[in-house]
Amino acid sequence: MTRFVARRLAGSLLVLLGVSVITFALARVIPSNAAAMYIGPKARPDDIARVTHQLGLDQPLPVQYLTYLRDVLRGDWGTSIGTKRPVLDEILGRLPATLELIAVAMLIAIPLGILLGVLSARWRGRAPDLLVRIASIVGVSMPAFWLALLLQIVFFRQLDLLPLTGRLDADLRFTAPIHEVTGFFLVDSVLGGNFTAFGDALRHLVLPAVTLAAYPIGLIARMTRSSMLEVLAQDYIRTARAFGLRDRLVVYRLALRNALLPVLTVLGLTLAYTLIGTFFVEIVFNWPGLGTFTVRSLLNVDYPAVMGVTLFAASAYVLINLVVDLGQAWLDPRIRLA
Amino acid sequence: MPGAPLTSPAGPVDVEGSRDRWRRVLLADPLALAGLAIIGTLVVAAILGPLIAPYPEQGQGSTNVPERMLPPSALHLLGTDQLGRDVLSRIIIGARPAFGVAILVVGLAILIGVPLGAIAGYRRGRIDAVIMRATDLTLAFPPLLLAMAIVAALGPGLEHAALALAIAWWPWYTRLARASAISLRERPFIEAARSIGLADSRIIFGHIVPNSISPIIVQATIDVGTVILAAGSLAFIGLGARAPEADWGLMVAEGRTVILDQWWIPTFPGLAIFIVVLGFNLVGDALRDLLDPRGGR
Numbered sequence: 001m002t003r004f005v006a007r008r009l010a011g012s013l014l015v016l017l018g019v020s021v022i023t024f025a026l027a028r029v030i031p032s033n034a035a036a037m038y039i040g041p042k043a044r045p046d047d048i049a050r051v052t053h054q055l056g057l058d059q060p061l062p063v064q065y066l067t068y069l070r071d072v073l074r075g076d077w078g079t080s081i082g083t084k085r086p087v088l089d090e091i092l093g094r095l096p097a098t099l100e101l102i103a104v105a106m107l108i109a110i111p112l113g114i115l116l117g118v119l120s121a122r123w124r125g126r127a128p129d130l131l132v133r134i135a136s137i138v139g140v141s142m143p144a145f146w147l148a149l150l151l152q153i154v155f156f157r158q159l160d161l162l163p164l165t166g167r168l169d170a171d172l173r174f175t176a177p178i179h180e181v182t183g184f185f186l187v188d189s190v191l192g193g194n195f196t197a198f199g200d201a202l203r204h205l206v207l208p209a210v211t212l213a214a215y216p217i218g219l220i221a222r223m224t225r226s227s228m229l230e231v232l233a234q235d236y237i238r239t240a241r242a243f244g245l246r247d248r249l250v251v252y253r254l255a256l257r258n259a260l261l262p263v264l265t266v267l268g269l270t271l272a273y274t275l276i277g278t279f280f281v282e283i284v285f286n287w288p289g290l291g292t293f294t295v296r297s298l299l300n301v302d303y304p305a306v307m308g309v310t311l312f313a314a315s316a317y318v319l320i321n322l323v324v325d326l327g328q329a330w331l332d333p334r335i336r337l338a
Numbered sequence: 339m340p341g342a343p344l345t346s347p348a349g350p351v352d353v354e355g356s357r358d359r360w361r362r363v364l365l366a367d368p369l370a371l372a373g374l375a376i377i378g379t380l381v382v383a384a385i386l387g388p389l390i391a392p393y394p395e396q397g398q399g400s401t402n403v404p405e406r407m408l409p410p411s412a413l414h415l416l417g418t419d420q421l422g423r424d425v426l427s428r429i430i431i432g433a434r435p436a437f438g439v440a441i442l443v444v445g446l447a448i449l450i451g452v453p454l455g456a457i458a459g460y461r462r463g464r465i466d467a468v469i470m471r472a473t474d475l476t477l478a479f480p481p482l483l484l485a486m487a488i489v490a491a492l493g494p495g496l497e498h499a500a501l502a503l504a505i506a507w508w509p510w511y512t513r514l515a516r517a518s519a520i521s522l523r524e525r526p527f528i529e530a531a532r533s534i535g536l537a538d539s540r541i542i543f544g545h546i547v548p549n550s551i552s553p554i555i556v557q558a559t560i561d562v563g564t565v566i567l568a569a570g571s572l573a574f575i576g577l578g579a580r581a582p583e584a585d586w587g588l589m590v591a592e593g594r595t596v597i598l599d600q601w602w603i604p605t606f607p608g609l610a611i612f613i614v615v616l617g618f619n620l621v622g623d624a625l626r627d628l629l630d631p632r633g634g635r
Contacts, residue, residue: 141616146608
């Protein structure tokens with residue numbers, strides 16, 4: 001196991017290094033005038049000359065890359081053109097809002113997806129199976145940004161049940177302010193015993209979280225179904241049934257446990273999807289997270305910010321994949337010994 | 339999204355001999371049939387768009403401000419937008435760029451990915467290692483993120499979005515072609531070709547690639563829907579087509595500001611994306627089950 005972990009860790013580090021090269025190339029090599037890009041659309045010639053020197057753009061590319069890598073490792077990710085603040089601060093400051101959204105979405109998607117997949121496998125070929133099959137295809141076909149708009153029309157405009165955008169009601173800042181500890185409003189409000197704010201934060205989370213969960217529910221349900229079908233066809237399941245064990249026991253205790261391993265792989269992928277999916281969801285719900293920041297930076301060609309977010313998200317993705325791999329190896333010796 | 343297992347290759351399978359089985363299964367499955375009907379409608383709209391749209395000139399951008407923001411009616415079945423353009427016409431006209439971009443992206447991804455995969459799988463050794471590292475690296479970025487960053491570097495626009503998506507997509511085809519090539523290279527007809535002294539390039543492009551084309555075509559069919567969704571998402575955040583183009587994702591973005599009062603303006607173009615992607619996924623789902631002997635229904 002130690003050797004496996006070491007090998008995977010080394011592999012991930014190499015990939016991260018490659019990711020940093022690509023990010024660097026995107027920002028410094030592709031644009032015809034990187035310095036002008038770096039300053040933004042209103043660059044003046046003397047600014048360009050100054051920034052060209054500041055960024056070391058007058059130096060050979062390998063030197064530029066090494067400087068970039070050194071700065072990144074030191075925690076200097078540049079300054080956002082849009083907000084004039086350090087990129088890393090911007091990213092870390094907005095991360096809790098995004099993570100809270102992703103966490104709630106996954107809390108909806110994982111149990112629901114697994115449940116639907118199990119039901120589908122258990123009633124294979126019957127009505128529930130068909131319904132789940134349709135639902136999961138609908139879930140993965142729906143553009144997240146469009147689903148978000150539909151939910152806004154129905155639950156804000158028609159039913160007036162849930163708020164349109166944002167993380168909290170504006171006046172709550174005065175009536176029941178949240179004392180920020182973790183940046184997760186649900187956690188912070190409970191820690192402070194502020195249940196008004198908890199309720200409000202929860203109400204604001206429902207629509208974006210449901211939107212974000214739609215695709216993962218479909219993916220997880222599909223994966224669980226096919227994995228369950230495979231396990232249910234195994235000899236030991238037939239033996240269990242032959243011994244007269246109750247169907248419920250066979251399906252939920254014996255089969256599900258073994259069927260969940262492949263589902264773990266898809267969970268990593270799902271998490272990666274939500275990481276990007278949240279960009280589109282946040283934009284529609286005006287969610288003050290990493291997604292709105294990324295999209296704004298992309299549109300304003302805020303180069304330092306774009307580089308920072310790309311590197312950050314890609315690193316997170318590599319890390320998720322690493323954790324999934326290690327988790328699988330831990331659960332299944334066949335993988336780590338292969 | 340690229341890379342989702344929903345669109346993941348089922349590995350090389352000899353499907354040539356089972357064409358009848360394909361037809362039987364596709365036509366017997368009502369969901370797949372519905373998917374085929376949707377794809378057929380899309381293709382017709384993409385080809386005949388200007389001929390069947392009720393107000394073709396508005397679909398192509400000309401405005402009609404006096405009739406702006408009209409709700410759906412007999413005259414304008416899906417209403418009009420902020421510039422008085424007929425939403426239905428713009429959706430029909432928008433089929434061509436939507437389908438065109440998807441074909442372009444998948445085509446480019448195949449052109450880049452398949453030769454690389456075939457070379458890697460047939461030659462193995464160092465060149466295989468290099469190509470596989472390159473695919474791993476491209477796939478190390480979360481789906482769509484690499485495409486977004488590339489569009490940002492190149493500047494927004496439909497062509498740039500297409501190029502960016504293709505750059506992010508080719509590794510899937512490399513993996514698919516490589517897997518086929520690995521299983522094909524041991525087959526007798528390839529060994530025969532080698533023993534009569536055919537050059538590697540002739541073997542790869544004359545024998546390996548043509549014989550691994552079936553799973554690639556299946557994957558491409560599935561990917562067209564996924565690419566339409568991805569391109570629509572890019573357009574929605576402003577990294578794809580630009581006004582006044584009749585692009586579905588862009589139309590949703592343009593209508594977003596009036597969502598609470600003129601709901602039809604963003605709703606119907608988004609519905610078009612959803613239905614088309616659904617169509618490809620329904621067909622893809624059936625095709626995948628055919629390719630994957632384990633997952634049969």
